[in-house]
Amino acid sequence: MADKMEVLVSGASGFVGQALVKNLRDLPELRVSGSVRSAQRNPIDGMLEIGDIHSKTDWSALLRNKKVVIHTAALLNSTHDEVADRLAAFREVNTAGTLNFARQAAAAGVRRFVFISSIKVNGEQTLRGVPFKEGDAPDPSDAYAISKLEAEQGLWEIGRDTDMEIVVIRPPLVYGPGVKGNFASLVALVCRGLPLPLGAVENKRSFVSLKNLVDLVTVCMVHPKAANQLFLVSDGDDLSTPELLRRVATAVEKTAILIPVPNRFLEFAAFVLGRKMQAQRLLGSLQVDITKVRDLLNWEPPISVDEGLRRCCEAKRDY
Structure with a gap:
């Protein structure tokens, strides 16, 4: 052997x-x-x-x-x-x-x-x-x-x-079972059914589930064409903040209550409260192109965003 x-x-x-x-x-x-x-x-x-x-x-x-x-x-x-x-x-x-x-x-x-x-x-x-x-x-x-x-x-x-x-x-923000930080805070707010003033946000952000990142690392360990290469990675399905919150709500069997407050008011409030960076992550865009890893390594994310969120939020359904 x-x-x-x-x-x-x-x-x-x-x-x-x-x-x-x-x-x-x-x-x-x-x-x-x-x-x-x-x-x-x-x-x-x-x-x-x-x-x-x-x-x-x-x-x-x-x-x-x-x-x-x-x-x-x-x-x-x-x-x-x-x-x-x-x-x-x-x-x-x-x-x-x-x-x-x-x-x-x-x-x-x-x-x-x-x-x-x-x-x-x-x-x-x-x-x-x-x-x-x-x-x-x-x-x-x-x-x-x-x-x-x-x-x-x-x-x-x-x-x-x-x-x-x-x-x-x-990778961009990685989420999955046990995730902490801002992502966990958002999930907790959705689980509590609290109204969120993010209904008018029209950004796009890339995320990567823990499962998808682990899968790519496993491929990169041995694939001949991965040698001496740089790769960006994501789930391949970019979401606006309202889309993310609605999908999280579906994953925890809740309803997302989103109030359409204009971005300029949210940005001003964040400035006053000293939360400019946190607001940027909620209101701004951050997208990555995974064409290279798809073409060079023939890699596709093995699970969808919805499946990734389901796995991430499974333990929080009864929050």
């Missing part, structure tokens, strides 16, 4: 990492392990403790015999108040930590390094109907996105200098 391919998933206790480990372990041809910051806090079989990720982290023990690495671990929030300190904190983990990991992976004989980046590298918003594409000039606007872009740039250099293949995936 052929040897199983050894795979390491970093950030295996995170939202995406957990789902990847769970799904990859169902594939009989793989032997999958995951790295976590603390094994005591994540007592899951096969989880390997790595501690903090930074420019000096020693990955050598975890990389032994690994042929594919999927790097999902990242600093998402920083407690630093000063802009310079925030950027330094993100760079230490997301840039220097990633590149240190990749260099050690290449030296250990890893064949392919799959990096989960972010659509925020492209920017925060698009014109409606003018989606981001892989060839667009990056336009990161915050410390997190800058650190991810710099990690990507360093990875391409490592790929050119070594035999290790690089794959970069930039």
